[in-house]
Amino acid sequence: EAGVTQFPSHSVIEKGQTVTLRCDPISGHDNLYWYRRVMGKEIKFLLHFVKESKQDESGMPNNRFLAERTGGTYSTLKVQPAELEDSGVYFCASSQEGAPQETQYFGPGTRLLVL
Amino acid sequence: GQNIDQPTEMTATEGAIVQINCTYQTSGFNGLFWYQQHAGEAPTFLSYNVLDGLEEKGRFSSFLSRSKGYSYLLLKELQMKDSASYLCAVRDREKGYQKVTFGTGTKLQVIP
Numbered sequence: 091e092a093g094v095t096q097f098p099s100h101s102v103i104e105k106g107q108t109v110t111l112r113c114d115p116i117s118g119h120d121n122l123y124w125y126r127r128v129m130g131k132e133i134k135f136l137l138h139f140v141k142e143s144k145q146d147e148s149g150m151p152n153n154r155f156l157a158e159r160t161g162g163t164y165s166t167l168k169v170q171p172a173e174l175e176d177s178g179v180y181f182c183a184s185s186q187e188g189a190p191q192e193t194q195y196f197g198p199g200t201r202l203l204v205l
Numbered sequence: 206g207q208n209i210d211q212p213t214e215m216t217a218t219e220g221a222i223v224q225i226n227c228t229y230q231t232s233g234f235n236g237l238f239w240y241q242q243h244a245g246e247a248p249t250f251l252s253y254n255v256l257d258g259l260e261e262k263g264r265f266s267s268f269l270s271r272s273k274g275y276s277y278l279l280l281k282e283l284q285m286k287d288s289a290s291y292l293c294a295v296r297d298r299e300k301g302y303q304k305v306t307f308g309t310g311t312k313l314q315v316i317p
Contacts, residue, residue: 094247123305132209133248133292133307146304181247191255193238194305196247 094197108170115184128178172204209308225278227293236296243289288315
């Protein structure tokens with residue numbers, strides 16, 4: 091079974107540009123999460139999809155961040171326009187609704203550097 | 206919300222035992238996870254506790270005390286490959302749905 095995949099693995103952009111990150115969850119996982127880790131800090135929750143619906147987006151920093159999950163499969167996270175403080179590692183995780191532990195399985199992350 | 210505390214760094218010797226502690230404060234506790242994260246890689250699931258007591262899985266064990274808001278991860282027979290960050294994460298039943306909050310992680314260095 092394929093794990094969670096993310097694309098790209100790395101992205102270097104200039105302040106003011108736009109970047110779109112993609113996450114493909116484990117097949118059959120209805121729950122999809124986005125997290126961000128800024129250097130030296132903890133992994134912080136951004137938002138949670140159940141299928142195509144946003145269950146919780148309380149962690150989204152501001153309206154420069156837009157997440158979508160059309161069709162309830164893969165998800166994209168767009169940052170527009172990017173700022174220096176958006177640099178960090180963006181992780182995606184997925185879990186199976188109703189599974190005993192609903193353990194979240196993580197992707198390898200996208201390392202974003204805004205210059 | 207939650208407040209999760211764990212040591213920033215630890216060093217232990219190959220072959221030894223190390224215990225990584227985690228304390229938390231939460232209003233709607235619904236499970237505690239331990240993840241291992243090697244540098245530049247994804248966090249990988251190690252263990253899950255929702256009831257008090259010890260869960261053993263090979264060289265790794267995890268303990269939970271809900272009344273004390275305390276957990277530990279125990280690693281036995283340490284190997285060099287165990288050098289990694291260990292993340293404590295707490296699931297909280299908040300507002301009718303569940304959210305997982307992570308600690309900052311404990312960076313474990315295993316030395317020969």
